[in-house]
Amino acid sequence: MTTSFDGALCDGGHRMQVRVFYEDTDFSSAVYHASYLRFMERGRTNFLRLLGTDQRGLFEDVKGEETGFAFVVRSMQIDFYKPAFMDDVLDIITNPKDVRGASITLLQQCKRGDVLLVEARVRVAFVAGGKPQRLPRFLRTAMQGGSDHH
Template identity: 50%
Template sequence: MSDVKDPGAGLAGYFRDDVHILPIRVYYEDTDFSGIVYHANYLRFMERGRTDSLRLAGVGQSELHADGKGIFFAVRRMTIEYFKPAVMDDLLHVETHTREVRGASLIIDQKIRRGDEVLVTGEVRVAAIAGDRPARIPDHLRDILMGKKLVGA
């Protein structure tokens, strides 16, 4: 029997300073017919990085949404550069860093690495929305997003 009280402990990655790092193993299902990671799957890896960054910082998506009455984050724009491919069984690290928080939006920089190699970079502009309209990001959430109050750091 394990001494771990939370069976999900460690699944959300970790913080190094204000950068969230999420380890991801590449599985067969992530690859295309040639054995390399299908390009759209990097988007999934980055989404997991952004979500687990919030989770580990103490902000659960379900609490933010508050049964449809809270704030939702929606990707407004994403710019991605692919440098090198990942292949099955690679251990990747998704790095997520909030660069800027504005009134109702934020800019997140992300990298996917294999060891010291940068495979993919992304810049993500995310909009905060409540009731189908842009919503100002509350100050306490702004502090968390900018790494000033990291629970998991």
């Protein structure tokens, strides 16, 4: 079941909104830098859910296989351009940029209206038992539909 707070698939990627709460801010009333990481994590998780999977579902799909399937962040390059503040409504935009056998590089943006606040390139790997595994075919195909892979 999906809900409005799951966001929506659009233009080969995903878009969702979050409202900034007091708990997301620091002493200066600006959004604390680590809060953006949580917002982007929600965006990645909801993107996968709307593509027809979720991490819990991946565990169920591999009965008889090694347990411990998950997506793990391998690297992240992040730029902070402008602050967000309490009660702002932010768009969290996630787009696949490079889809490989066992990993995906995603471009994630946090925007307030048309203003880019934070941008990150996030490489996630699909792992089982602590080792990289090939992405499930349906997921690789869905991601490549919106990527500029080579």
